[in-house]
Structure formats: structure tokens, C-alpha cells
Amino acid sequence: MSEAASTRVALAKNTTTRKTARRSPGSSAGTTALLTSLTPLLHEWLPRQRWFAGKGQPVTGFSLVAATEILPLDASTTGPGLLHLLVRAHQPSRTPQSHDDCYQLLLGVRTTLPPRLAGALIGQVADGPLAGRTLYEGLHDPRVADLLLERFRNPGSLGHLRFERAAPIPPGLAPRVLDTEQSNSSLVYGDAYILKIFRRVFPGINPDLELPLALAREGCGRVPAPVAWFEAETPEPLTLGVLQPFLRGAQDGWRLALAALAKGDDFVPEAHALGRATAEVHTALATALPTPTLARERTGHLVAGMIERLECAAQAVPALVPYVPGLRAAFDAVAALGRTGKGWAAQRVHGDLHLGQTLRGEDGFWSLIDFEGEPARPLPERRSPQPTVRDVAGMLRSFDYAARSHQPWNPEWAARCRAAYCEGYARAAGTDPRGEPELLRAHETDKAVYEVLYEARHRPDWLPVPMAAIHRLASTTA
Structure with a gap:
């Protein structure tokens, strides 16, 4: 046997x-x-x-x-x-x-x-x-x-x-x-399914099960639909693992971007297609789940979190300290708009979107994966509605990372990808994320601050990558 x-x-x-x-x-x-x-x-x-x-x-x-x-x-x-x-x-x-x-x-x-x-x-x-x-x-x-x-x-x-x-x-x-x-x-089973086992678990449904199920109900094909899952029936339910189709032959966006850079090729068509895919997922999530408005109080809470993360990062990474006033200005600009009564739509988003969370199939079709959000953040925060520019900012930072990881650095390559991504997003969503410059800049700044702290703790050799963005963002807002 x-x-x-x-x-x-x-x-x-x-x-x-x-x-x-x-x-x-x-x-x-x-x-x-x-x-x-x-x-x-x-x-x-x-x-x-x-x-x-x-x-x-x-x-x-x-x-x-x-x-x-x-x-x-x-x-x-x-x-x-x-x-x-x-x-x-x-x-x-x-x-x-x-x-x-x-x-x-x-x-x-x-x-x-x-x-x-x-x-x-x-x-x-x-x-x-x-x-x-x-x-x-x-x-x-x-x-x-x-x-x-x-x-x-x-x-x-x-x-x-x-x-x-x-x-x-x-x-x-x-x-x-x-x-x-x-x-x-x-675990991959026969190149047909992939089973993700969540190691650090939290009370409540994991977004990596919740959001793909919601997208499947809406018929969104950009995210592999869960085939099976298992949970723990403790005093509070815990999501333990999800089985999804394995996209055989697909390549992740990060590897594809680095390969394009190594060959000296452009990545504009791919970035445009990725923007379109992101917008389609956002549109389906907005249909499937509630879409509250970030009014004055919620905007204040959003900005307070960004400022707190900046202050904590500056305490841990001294190189960040000289840039704090300029970075803080990006957050203050959003707070000021909130106080005037300006509001922004919020909804469920990916939460940790970057090139490594995307897959291009052999037919050129792009998919988004790994909806768990940033694992270091509390689950209630990861499940809370956010402006869609949070995902956009994450992808914009990822293009910058790709360009910076290749020598010589090619800032024009990153700039073209960033523009193409936003244009592809606008084509599918009907609204350009660059149309809310203060909100987009604040989220990109928040992401860069997170990257500085992460690299300082785990990959010091990579610290110059987010620090270059910090210099740019602080100068822009100053």
C-alpha cells in the first residue's frame, strides 16, 4: 500500500x-x-x-x-x-x-x-x-x-x-x-492548488479568506477564489488556512520587473495592465462590501496614526529625524482638508499591495494575491475600510524599489511605470488616483516611513532605497 x-x-x-x-x-x-x-x-x-x-x-x-x-x-x-x-x-x-x-x-x-x-x-x-x-x-x-x-x-x-x-x-x-x-x-498540491497556512493567527476572519470570497461572489476573476479553508472553533473563531487554485506557469510582478530592468526593457504596458487589474478589484470590493466616507473625525484618526508611526520610526532610525518636519507636512495637509469638511471614500482594500503580490499568467492576465494585509498590523486595522490610494501608494513604492535595486539606478524607468499604473487605474475606475494629490502623497509617505523602519531592522543594506524616497517626499511637501 x-x-x-x-x-x-x-x-x-x-x-x-x-x-x-x-x-x-x-x-x-x-x-x-x-x-x-x-x-x-x-x-x-x-x-x-x-x-x-x-x-x-x-x-x-x-x-x-x-x-x-x-x-x-x-x-x-x-x-x-x-x-x-x-x-x-x-x-x-x-x-x-x-x-x-x-x-x-x-x-x-x-x-x-x-x-x-x-x-x-x-x-x-x-x-x-x-x-x-x-x-x-x-x-x-x-x-x-x-x-x-x-x-x-x-x-x-x-x-x-x-x-x-x-x-x-x-x-x-x-x-x-x-x-x-x-x-x-x-503547500502546493499537484500544481493544481496552493494551501496557505497562517502561522500567526488572530481572532476573527482573516482578510485573505474574507476578501477573495467576497470577490468570488462578485464574479471578479482577478483573484483566485477559495476552494476550501479551515478554522478553529475556540472562544473566538480563528482562520487557519485557505486552499486556492495554483496559477501554474504564472510569474510574479517583482521578478518580471527585475528581468525587464536587466534587459533594458520598458515595463510600461505591464504597469498599465496592473493599474487596470487593481481598479477592477477595488470596484468589485466596493460593490461587495460597505463603503463609508472618511469625514472629519475619521480623517483625524487616519492622520494621527500616520504621525504616530513617523514619530516611532524617527526614534528607532536617527537618519529619519532631519526629514520629520517635511514628512509631517504631508500628513498635516490631509488633516487640514479634513477640517474644512473634505471627505474621502473608503472601502476594503488589499492593504499590502506591491509587485510581489501580483501574478501574470502565461496568457498575460494579471491577478492579485495575498490579501492578508501587513501582518505586523492588528487584524481590526487590516479589516477596516481605507482609501483606495493606500494600495496605489504601495504599488508606486514598489516600482521605485525595483528601479533602485538595479544598477545603475534608472529613475526614469520608475517614473514611467508609476504614470502608466495610474493611467491604467484611471482607465478602469474612471477616476485617477493622482486627482487627490494630498491623500496620495500622505499614503506614499506613510509607506516609505514603514519601509525605513523595516529595512533598518531587517535589511540595513537596503535602507538607502526608502531613504531616497524620504528625501524626495520631504522636499516635495516642504
Whole structure:
């Protein structure tokens, strides 16, 4: 019997013995002992993961939010078992508003780890319900990955988990892990579907499920529609993962832009098409979801957030300090318009749009992906309506990044792309984002400030890229 077939047999067996499964380590009776036994391994392993958001701060402890045995491992089998955990990592408070982060872990359990899974090793459990067993990152195990797909094919509830499906899913799709993501993890099944696993999870529906579902209802083909998803039924619902069609053969906009620069080619037609695609998504979102107006109070709140982020960034990056007055002027201009009664339309947007969040198919059709928003920002903020120029500003900054990452720097290339993108947007939306210059400049400034802080913390060699934009934006507003 093949590994995939044996996994499906185990799944069927597990479906008939859920009461037994809930009395084992994942049950309420065993959660304290389970977490205690896993804590030494998690202390060592979790902070090293790329998606762990609390780097630079010690982990002082863990608490278990929920535990479910998706595939139990009894004493008579060698494995694999699959343990799903929602674990809260306790760390010293980074800001007065910060909270301990909750992480989703899918842990494989075996008596002996095959050599092919050596790179996924977490460690051997010393005591507790899993004493003597080997713990590893389950997503790297094809048998575990196949089991997850079977759960989507046969939706329903298991422990704290609930699996939903919107369309039929064929069996027998070979899984592989994508190693390119930072804040999440993804599996590709047979080049037909991609499963995004959210690692850092928040109460409430994730925008990367909510918005593609809304766009699918509107018939917008610019975003792959969710095929299936799963959630946790804790005191507050948590979105855990989304299965979507995999756009085989598609290339992301960032790589395409860099390739064009390397060849000395223009990117104007692509930028124009991207503007059109963005406008079509915005139009569909405005139809599907509420569109409030940013009046005086809401405008003041928007500007206050921008000013607060600028002040925090200036404290962390001294090179930003001389530019603060000029940058602040961009935000003050929006506040002044708000006080005169000027209002702006707001709606749900992508929230973190850049060239890397776009895909061009082999037929030249552009799609937008990854609607999670900026993972570092609170989920309520990411789900709040925003002016559409927030997405536009993100893409404009991305063209600048592409041009700056190529030597010699080609500012005219970026300028042409920025103009073409806005023109393509205007052609589809009927309104040019450059028609609200104060609002667009404020959002581009806010994005550049965010980039300065990010690069200073994570990629100091890239700091000159956003600092060049800071110099331009501060001079413009001054």
C-alpha cells in the first residue's frame, strides 16, 4: 500500500474513533502534561522560524489555546501522527498595546524519523504523553500533507477544527512545500492548488479568506477564489488556512520587473495592465462590501496614526529625524482638508499591495494575491475600510524599489511605470488616483516611513532605497 493510500485508511479509521482521539494527548485532560513536555523543544525551535514575529525578545513561556489530534498515533504504530496546536508565546511587552502572539503549529510525531525528513526535525520528547517520540515540522511530510488535503475533501469538524469546502477536490495530488514565504507556510498540491497556512493567527476572519470570497461572489476573476479553508472553533473563531487554485506557469510582478530592468526593457504596458487589474478589484470590493466616507473625525484618526508611526520610526532610525518636519507636512495637509469638511471614500482594500503580490499568467492576465494585509498590523486595522490610494501608494513604492535595486539606478524607468499604473487605474475606475494629490502623497509617505523602519531592522543594506524616497517626499511637501 502506498503512503498516500495508507494515510487515507488512517483518516477513515480516525473518523470512526474521534471520541478515543479526544481522550489522548490533545484532550483537555492531557493538555497540561502535553505542553509541559513540549515546552523545552518549542523554546529552542519556535524563535528560529522565519514566521516567528517576536524575534529579538525572549520567550518567557507558553500557554495552550487548543490542541487537536488530526491523526492519532497509538502505541502500536510507528507513525506518522499529526498534532495541531494553537500556542500562545509569552514575551515581554513590545508596546503598551501589544499582546502575546498566538501561533499555529502542525507537529508530526513518529517513533523514528526517516532520513528524508531530517531537515524537519524539532527534537525528541523527553517525557509526558509523547515521551520517546520524535517531533518534527509536519508540513514537510508528504503523508501529513496528503492527510490535510483529505480533510478538505471530506469537510466537517474534528476537535477544535472545522474544515469547509466550496468546490470538489480531486484525490491523489502530490504535495510540495514552498520555501519562499516569510510570515506563513504554503503547500502546493499537484500544481493544481496552493494551501496557505497562517502561522500567526488572530481572532476573527482573516482578510485573505474574507476578501477573495467576497470577490468570488462578485464574479471578479482577478483573484483566485477559495476552494476550501479551515478554522478553529475556540472562544473566538480563528482562520487557519485557505486552499486556492495554483496559477501554474504564472510569474510574479517583482521578478518580471527585475528581468525587464536587466534587459533594458520598458515595463510600461505591464504597469498599465496592473493599474487596470487593481481598479477592477477595488470596484468589485466596493460593490461587495460597505463603503463609508472618511469625514472629519475619521480623517483625524487616519492622520494621527500616520504621525504616530513617523514619530516611532524617527526614534528607532536617527537618519529619519532631519526629514520629520517635511514628512509631517504631508500628513498635516490631509488633516487640514479634513477640517474644512473634505471627505474621502473608503472601502476594503488589499492593504499590502506591491509587485510581489501580483501574478501574470502565461496568457498575460494579471491577478492579485495575498490579501492578508501587513501582518505586523492588528487584524481590526487590516479589516477596516481605507482609501483606495493606500494600495496605489504601495504599488508606486514598489516600482521605485525595483528601479533602485538595479544598477545603475534608472529613475526614469520608475517614473514611467508609476504614470502608466495610474493611467491604467484611471482607465478602469474612471477616476485617477493622482486627482487627490494630498491623500496620495500622505499614503506614499506613510509607506516609505514603514519601509525605513523595516529595512533598518531587517535589511540595513537596503535602507538607502526608502531613504531616497524620504528625501524626495520631504522636499516635495516642504
